[in-house]
Amino acid sequence: xxxxxxxxxxxxxxxxxxxxxxxxxxxxxxxxxxxxxxxxxxxxxxxxxxxxxxxxxxxxxxxxxxxxxxxxxxxxxxxxxxxxxxxxxxxxxxxxxxxxxxxxxxxxxxxxxxxxxxxxxxxxxxxxxxxxxxxxxxxxxxxxxxxxxxxxxxxxxxxxxxxxxxxxxxxxxxxxxxxxxxxxxxxxxxxxxxxxxxxxxxxxxxxxxxxxxxxxxxxxxxxxxxxxxxxxxxxxxxxxxxxxxxxxxxxxxxxxxxxxxxxxxxxxxxxxxxxxxxxxxxxx
Amino acid sequence: xxxxxxxxxxxxxxxxxxxxxxxxxxxxxxxxxxxxxxxxxxxxxxxxxxxxxxxxxxxxxxxxxxxxxxxxxxxxxxxxxxxxxxxxxxxxxxxxxxxxxxxxxxxxxxxxxxxxxxxxxxxxxxxxxxxxxxxxxxxxxxxxxxxxxxxxxxxxxxxxxxxxxxxxxxxxxxxxxxxxxxxxxxxxxxxxxxxxxxxxxxxxxxxxxxxxxxxxxxxxxxxxxxxxxxxxxxxxxxxxxxxxxxxxxxxxxxxxxxxxxxxxxxxxxxxxxxxxxxxxxxxxxxxxxxxxxxxxxxxxxxxxxxxxxxxxxxxxxxxxxxxxxxxxxxxxxxxxxxxxxxxxxxxxxxxxxxxxxxxxxxxxxxxxxx
Numbered sequence: 300x301x302x303x304x305x306x307x308x309x310x311x312x313x314x315x316x317x318x319x320x321x322x323x324x325x326x327x328x329x330x331x332x333x334x335x336x337x338x339x340x341x342x343x344x345x346x347x348x349x350x351x352x353x354x355x356x357x358x359x360x361x362x363x364x365x366x367x368x369x370x371x372x373x374x375x376x377x378x379x380x381x382x383x384x385x386x387x388x389x390x391x392x393x394x395x396x397x398x399x400x401x402x403x404x405x406x407x408x409x410x411x412x413x414x415x416x417x418x419x420x421x422x423x424x425x426x427x428x429x430x431x432x433x434x435x436x437x438x439x440x441x442x443x444x445x446x447x448x449x450x451x452x453x454x455x456x457x458x459x460x461x462x463x464x465x466x467x468x469x470x471x472x473x474x475x476x477x478x479x480x481x482x483x484x485x486x487x488x489x490x491x492x493x494x495x496x497x498x499x500x501x502x503x504x505x506x507x508x509x510x511x512x513x514x515x516x517x518x519x520x521x522x523x524x525x526x527x528x529x530x531x532x533x534x535x536x537x538x539x540x541x542x543x544x545x546x547x548x549x550x551x552x553x554x555x556x557x558x559x560x561x562x563x564x565x566x567x568x569x570x571x572x573x574x575x576x577x578x579x580x581x582x583x
Numbered sequence: 584x585x586x587x588x589x590x591x592x593x594x595x596x597x598x599x600x601x602x603x604x605x606x607x608x609x610x611x612x613x614x615x616x617x618x619x620x621x622x623x624x625x626x627x628x629x630x631x632x633x634x635x636x637x638x639x640x641x642x643x644x645x646x647x648x649x650x651x652x653x654x655x656x657x658x659x660x661x662x663x664x665x666x667x668x669x670x671x672x673x674x675x676x677x678x679x680x681x682x683x684x685x686x687x688x689x690x691x692x693x694x695x696x697x698x699x700x701x702x703x704x705x706x707x708x709x710x711x712x713x714x715x716x717x718x719x720x721x722x723x724x725x726x727x728x729x730x731x732x733x734x735x736x737x738x739x740x741x742x743x744x745x746x747x748x749x750x751x752x753x754x755x756x757x758x759x760x761x762x763x764x765x766x767x768x769x770x771x772x773x774x775x776x777x778x779x780x781x782x783x784x785x786x787x788x789x790x791x792x793x794x795x796x797x798x799x800x801x802x803x804x805x806x807x808x809x810x811x812x813x814x815x816x817x818x819x820x821x822x823x824x825x826x827x828x829x830x831x832x833x834x835x836x837x838x839x840x841x842x843x844x845x846x847x848x849x850x851x852x853x854x855x856x857x858x859x860x861x862x863x864x865x866x867x868x869x870x871x872x873x874x875x876x877x878x879x880x881x882x883x884x885x886x887x888x889x890x891x892x893x894x895x896x897x898x899x900x901x902x903x904x905x906x907x908x909x910x911x912x913x914x915x916x917x918x919x920x921x922x923x924x925x926x927x928x929x930x931x932x933x934x935x936x937x938x939x940x941x942x943x944x945x946x947x948x949x950x951x952x953x
Contacts, residue, residue, distance in 0.1 A: 316759075392733065394727065394732075394734075422878075424878075425756060427737060427754075427758075429736065430720075433720075433728065434724055436692075436725065437728035446721070461811070467624070467631065468815055469814050470813070470814040471689070472810070474811055476807045484871075528732055528766050528768065529733035529735060529764050531755075531762050531764055534760050534762045535760065535763075536896070539922065540922050544908075544910060544919075544920040544923040544924060544926035545926065546920075546926045546928060547926065554936070557927060557929055557937060558941035561925075565907075565909070568925075569906075569907055572829075576946055577946060
């Protein structure tokens with residue numbers, strides 16, 4: 300079985316700070332990580348390979364420094380890593396991103412065999428769109444299985460895969476025919492740790508690096524800013540409400556007094572809430 | 584949506600800034616695209632509330648553009664969908680496009696994408712809105728890619744600019760800033776919105792509209808993915824955060840996972856739902872279905888009590904629909920005080936138990952008195 304896992308190196312959003320005066324992102328010193336949702340599917344890919352045999356190819360599009368994330372994936376146990384990097388890709392929106400990744404997956408297909416499963420993270424923590432996975436599926440005509448909570452099994456000789464998928468109000472159990480594109484929800488599994496030996500090997504491993512031309516991208520006008528139908532017109536911080544919060548005078552008071560102050564203030568602002576609470580309390 | 588820059592770029596976050604000023608005439612073949620559409624998510628015999636919320640917002644956009652508001656409703660049975668269409672009319676739709684076929688009994692990406700793209704290509708909307716549910720997101724990504732148009736996810740504000748273009752605002756950079764995104768030269772302009780970001784519009788009983796049927800040109804044999812079964816969530820397992828009247832939530836200011844029970848205790852006394860900010864999910868203190876904010880649940884309670892939450896933008900956009908926001912935070916400069924109504928500069932771990940006790944006492948005393 301050949302499995303391709305698409306990952307993205309993202310800034311650790313927990314550590315992003317916005318400059319209070321200029322409202323610009325302060326990137327300096329913000330560490331990058333592998334998008335956490337990508338690790339969920341990478342782990343699943345490694346488990347499937349361990350159970351059914353085959354290889355796992357990890358693919359990312361990004362700047363040259365995204366190589367670090369790929370090496371981490373090799374440490375975890377991926378068999379090979381491909382970096383798609385080209386200045387033409389800069390500023391890609393999700394449509395342009397899925398176009399470029401699709402070209403690379405076709406090239407991977409020609410080079411190492413057709414993938415049975417393409418995995419993508421449910422969404423990234425920087426863009427949060429959840430659109431690139433479905434974009435790849437549409438372009439490659441793969442069956443699209445998103446928000447999967449569990450892969451029940453794979454029947455390789457019949458190309459069949461059975462999954463449980465988080466749907467609105469319940470779980471859909473689906474059976475499909477590979478090749479498929481799968482995204483998975485958090486909590487499905489936990490990433491294994493790589494060994495020191497694997498880390499050392501990964502540090503020396505070859506990272507296959509492709510430019511747009513190397514990957515066989517046919518139409519450069521579909522890449523990067525030019526290929527992106529969406530345009531960011533403005534980036535801004537939201538204004539504070541005209542009035543800041545009314546601060547209750549709590550300084551130096553014990554917790555009991557603070558609580559009493561809040562109750563009084565709340566019931567004054569929202570008399571109806573007191574009635575509702577009474578109703579709730581008497582209903583118990 | 585422009586993802587965070589993939590390659591090194593000067594002067595972030597002006598992603599796409601140089602193109603923002605680029606004004607191009609809309610290509611001729613897109614000029615026929617008119618009207619505002621909302622995808623009506625109809626499953627298990629009912630319309631998802633987010634679709635009705637979007638009809639309310641879509642109505643405003645349609646009125647501004649002086650065009651019609653249409654719902655697109657896809658499912659198995661003509662009569663059920665007709666009843667659902669009537670509900671859409673009462674919530675503001677002028678017409679509904681209906682695609683019904685036994686194949687469409689369950690949501691599947693392949694069949695719904697086909698139904699949806701066929702209707703779009705035939706009737707050509709300029710704006711197309713979908714709820715950012717698991718179904719809506721699964722469908723929107725496929726439809727936008729098939730149509731090769733722009734799609735902006737998880738918008739928190741929709742407006743029409745001076746050039747009749749949809750201005751879709753959403754949090755960006757992990758929810759630390761907002762950005763406004765346009766789909767300039769492609770149609771339809773697509774956007775998804777999470778449940779509860781907009782309120783439910785008023786229902787106008789008896790308001791009518793037209794139903795236009797469109798066939799699904801597809802056979803079951805051509806659909807590769809089959810539904811083996813559907814296991815509904817048990818009612819007790821579903822957390823009702825999004826629709827709760829009172830919500831109590833905790834953040835990193837609680838300092839430890841153990842202290843989270845202080846939030847739960849207060850919620851219990853108030854008959855409220857509880858939740859937390861994103862870092863708590865990442866630390867494993869709470870489950871993902873309890874996350875409040877841009878990537879979690881958007882809430883619109885009457886009262887929201889935020890304990891030890893700093894109030895990053897990604898949290899703010901998830902709670903701004905609350906009538907009354909009470910913030911408890913030791914940091915007087917915490918951003919949450921920019922949008923909370925009432926503030927208590929105090930340690931949440933001390934105030935929460937005192938509040939729980941005070942409410943319990945107040946309610947029991949008054950109950951006996953009453």
